[in-house]
Amino acid sequence: MPQLHRAARIEDALHGLVERRLRRTGWQPNIIAYAGYGAPGWARVLCRVLLGRPDTRRGRLEKVRGWRSFATLPAKHAQVTIEVNGVRQEVTADRSGFVDTVVKGDFTPGWGCVRLAVADAEPVEALVRILDPTVRFGVLSDIDDTVMVTALPRPMLAAWNTFVLDEHARTAVPGMAVLYERLVTAHPGAPVFYLSTGAWNVAPTLTRFLSRHLYPAGPLLLTDWGPTADRWFRSGREHKRATLARLSREFPEVRWLLIGDDGQHDPEIYREFAAAHPDNVAGVAIRRLSPTQSVLAGSLPAPAERSSSGPVGQKWLSAPDGAGLWKLLREADLV
Secondary structure (H helix, E strand, O other): OOOOOHHHHHHHHHHHHHHHHHHHOOOEEEEEEEEEEEEOOEEEEEEEEEEEOOOOOOOOOOOOEHHHHHOOOEOOOOEEEEEEOOEEEEEEOOOOOEEEEEEEOOOOOEEEEEEEEEOOOOOEEEEEEEOOOOOOEEEEEOOEOOOEEOOOOOHHHHHHHHHOOEHHHOEEOOOHHHHHHHHHHHOOOOOEEEEEEEEHHHHHHHHHHHHHOOOOOOOEEEEOOOOOOOOOOOOHHHHHHHHHHHHHHHOOOOEEEEEEEOOOOHHHHHHHHHHHOHHHEEEEEEEOOOHHHHHHOOOOOOOOOOEEEOHHHOEEEEEOOHHHHHHHHHHOOOO
16 A cells, blocks of 8 residues: 555554553544435445544534534544445445445435444434436535635634634525525425535534524535645645536436635636536526625635626526525526
């Protein structure tokens, strides 16, 4: 196997030292299940195995400070049993405790579940969103500053929001939850996926936020936090590009409405994907940041255009909130 990057080796050494001490005090592996997705016959299963106290409460936390989401220790290379309709298979978590695998099974359209188990821990169930083969429309949305105001372009405030701020203090972007609900009502069976460069550490927090603000339920497509096997930091843009390409392969008949904001790299990434996969893009809706937010994001304020044509004639829409985007989507016959 190729040699790990220096940062990854240092991280593994520190984790190994702490893990040995915690296991001697009785800490055991626990599974954190994430919502997956699939189609009849297969499902992508996502989870993470972390070390925790044996008496860790499994109830819902009502208040979670951001730093707690990152103060975790992975149970690397743990053996996880995945059970689908009585059929079991064994998979191995990676060095960060993650499991990202595709399993076969008799899945039916809608929400289903698979059973996950690891040694000495109580089994848990992971939800999977199974797409009906007849579905031809889906919503794929960014999270930061698209559905939730995170102020990520401002480094100090971003750190405060991520590591200190109570999750209940986060606010939703006006009108976006209503927009998404109208979209899934107009397209019965349409899935909603949430794609972000955020870390899996905050997946439970994001899930609670989306539920609390009445966003349609859907799988989160996040990334790992920390060094990789070959570099110091992960590339958020490459994560989004790779995920979009994967969805185009897995669901070649689905045309996605891509929703993001103009504060970072969403327009660039969506334009590349639309040019490479025109048959998989129904349109692009960009939430337009205010001039002040755009400057803080490190870019010039975008022109206040309402709509335009993207690659090969796809509709590109832009508005400052969900209500404005919904109006433009109706005018463009995308709903």
